[in-house]
Amino acid sequence: MHRIKLKINGKGFEHEVDSRLLLIHYLREKARLTGTHVGCDTGNCGACTIIFNGKAVKSCMILAVQANGAELTTIEGIAQNGFHPIQESFMDKFAVQCGYCTPGMIMSAHALLLENPDPNETEIREAIEGNLCMCTGYQQIVEAISHAAKKIGRSEKK
Ligand code: FES
Numbered sequence: 614m615h616r617i618k619l620k621i622n623g624k625g626f627e628h629e630v631d632s633r634l635l636l637i638h639y640l641r642e643k644a645r646l647t648g649t650h651v652g653c654d655t656g657n658c659g660a661c662t663i664i665f666n667g668k669a670v671k672s673c674m675i676l677a678v679q680a681n682g683a684e685l686t687t688i689e690g691i692a693q694n695g696f697h698p699i700q701e702s703f704m705d706k707f708a709v710q711c712g713y714c715t716p717g718m719i720m721s722a723h724a725l726l727l728e729n730p731d732p733n734e735t736e737i738r739e740a741i742e743g744n745l746c747m748c749t750g751y752q753q754i755v756e757a758i759s760h761a762a763k764k765i766g767r768s769e770k771k
């Protein structure tokens with residue numbers, strides 16, 4: 614067992630964890646943050662995407678012990694005073710169907726927009742290439758991310 618200390622969504626967490634525990638399972642089972650979904654557990658679907666020290670990562674590909682000292686953001690951490698503009702845009706553009714991929718998609722989109730506030734369609738598609746969606750055909754998701762970028766840009770100019 615190892616003691617880890619980390620920050621998730623700005624809040625401190627400290628737990629004893631097994632050296633083999635994956636970060637996704639730490640988040641859901643120990644930190645009780647179940648907004649991050651588990652799909653494949655093998656790095657293929659992107660449902661478990663979170664932001665780890667500023668970068669989008671698949672949390673099933675990282676051990677909980679590797680997050681010692683890290684700063685993480687999960688889907689629970691992006692909404693402040695209501696939905697985040699990316700979440701609103703996913704609803705406005707009908708980019709959610711079953712919702713399984715949605716938290717991971719939104720976190721990949723969030724990481725993209727932090728780095729590149731005005732991405733073109735190719736850049737959006739590249740940012741979500743590790744996130745699989747079985748329902749939407751991706752077009753609405755791409756439109757939602759583009760719409761969110763404009764929405765965030767407009768609110769920053771106010
Ligand atoms: S659950 Fe992590 S990539 Fe599928």
Ligand code: FES
Pocket residue numbers: 708709710711712713714715745746747748749
């Ligand atoms: S909305 Fe169902 S997998 Fe994307």
